[in-house]
Amino acid sequence: MSSRISLTRYLVEKQRMDGHIPSQLRLLLEVVARACKSISQAVNKGALGGVLGTAGSENVQGEVQKKLDIIANEVLIEANEWGGHLAAMASEEMDSIYVVPNRYPQGEYLLLFDPLDGSSNIDINGSIGTIFSVLKKPEAQTGVEEKDFLQPGNKQVAAGYCIYGAQTTLVLTVGDGVAMFTLDREQGSFFLIEEDVRIPADTKEFAINMSNMRHWDAPVKRYIDECLQGQEGPLGKDFNTRWIASMVGDVHRILCRGGIFLYPWDKREPEKAGKLRLMYEANPMSWLVEQAGGASTNGKQRILDIVPGKLHERVSVILGSKNEVERATSYHSGL
Numbered sequence: 001m002s003s004r005i006s007l008t009r010y011l012v013e014k015q016r017m018d019g020h021i022p023s024q025l026r027l028l029l030e031v032v033a034r035a036c037k038s039i040s041q042a043v044n045k046g047a048l049g050g051v052l053g054t055a056g057s058e059n060v061q062g063e064v065q066k067k068l069d070i071i072a073n074e075v076l077i078e079a080n081e082w083g084g085h086l087a088a089m090a091s092e093e094m095d096s097i098y099v100v101p102n103r104y105p106q107g108e109y110l111l112l113f114d115p116l117d118g119s120s121n122i123d124i125n126g127s128i129g130t131i132f133s134v135l136k137k138p139e140a141q142t143g144v145e146e147k148d149f150l151q152p153g154n155k156q157v158a159a160g161y162c163i164y165g166a167q168t169t170l171v172l173t174v175g176d177g178v179a180m181f182t183l184d185r186e187q188g189s190f191f192l193i194e195e196d197v198r199i200p201a202d203t204k205e206f207a208i209n210m211s212n213m214r215h216w217d218a219p220v221k222r223y224i225d226e227c228l229q230g231q232e233g234p235l236g237k238d239f240n241t242r243w244i245a246s247m248v249g250d251v252h253r254i255l256c257r258g259g260i261f262l263y264p265w266d267k268r269e270p271e272k273a274g275k276l277r278l279m280y281e282a283n284p285m286s287w288l289v290e291q292a293g294g295a296s297t298n299g300k301q302r303i304l305d306i307v308p309g310k311l312h313e314r315v316s317v318i319l320g321s322k323n324e325v326e327r328a329t330s331y332h333s334g335l
């Protein structure tokens with residue numbers, strides 16, 4: 001089909017028309033997409049490629065690493081370190097930042113990623129994905145340090161994810177809406193399947209891990225309890241529930257047909273603000289959701305306005321269809 005628009009063509013035309021994707025950012029996005037293709041191959045081979053199971057190590061968050069977590073991390077680093085577009089990278093799977101080695105030129109961008117999100121789905125052939133966020137290195141500065149990464153999500157210049165599900169689909173924003181591209185394996189390229197993705201403001205579908213209910217705070221309990229009351233309750237409608245246990249899978253569904261996703265703070269580990277990580281999970285997903293007309297908060301404020309205190313900071317997340325996110329958020333201020 002000659003009328004199909006490849007990711008490369010989409011980015012080139014965007015650069016030409018709007019001029020707001022500089023060539024180095026375009027290169028960066030192409031490289032990330034290429035790395036995702038390669039991760040998709042590994043995911044696809046599964047047991048036949050010997051990539052399933054645990055690696056016998058733990059990451060900085062104390063989580064057991066799967067072989068694919070480590071493979072995906074290496075693929076992203078190797079693909080991105082030599083192109084000259086990046087100054088440094090940060091990942092869920094690395095304790096500290098990875099500065100581009102001296103043997104390569106250093107660029108002006110910073111790349112953050114969760115190389116393989118939804119790790120508990122790897123061995124069961126469930127949906128998983130790669131999440132990424134792109135920032136600019138602060139200007140007039142030589143070298144790069146961890147503090148250069150500590151910018152709020154509203155400073156992102158690009159963000160997206162690649163879902164490895166029934167199809168491999170790359171979802172992207174550079175700040176002017178959300179576009180989706182599906183991988184054509186025969187051609188080896190991503191092709192545009194949807195531009196200007198929109199999330200309906202209302203929904204009857206919520207996603208939360210219900211097994212944690214007894215640990216939630218009162219506002220979250222109240223909101224979910226009202227959803228469960230259905231038509232007879234204060235929300236006046238029957239809700240359906242979905243939980244993929246992979247943020248990529250849940251956010252992808254919300255971008256496709258709406259919904260609300262919550263991973264709130266809970267009493268299991270009260271010293272942590274939540275389970276999900278701000279800089280390479282919540283920020284890129286929040287920007288995508290907002291760009292598609294949805295909303296994203298931590299219950300108290302817009303996630304994109306949070307100034308991170310550290311690289312692996314955690315956050316409570318409520319995102320998706322605008323009206324439901326606003327309702328759940330309002331319960332946190334006692335309204």
Ligand code: AHM
Pocket residue numbers: 063092114116117118119120209245246247248263275276
């Ligand atoms: P991961 O990055 O280690 O895979 O963890 C993040 C994932 C999210 O994708 C998902 O929303 C959540 O953890 C599921 O957690 P739970 O198993 O507690 O339901």
Ligand code: MG
Pocket residue numbers: 092114116117118281
């Ligand atoms: Mg993750």
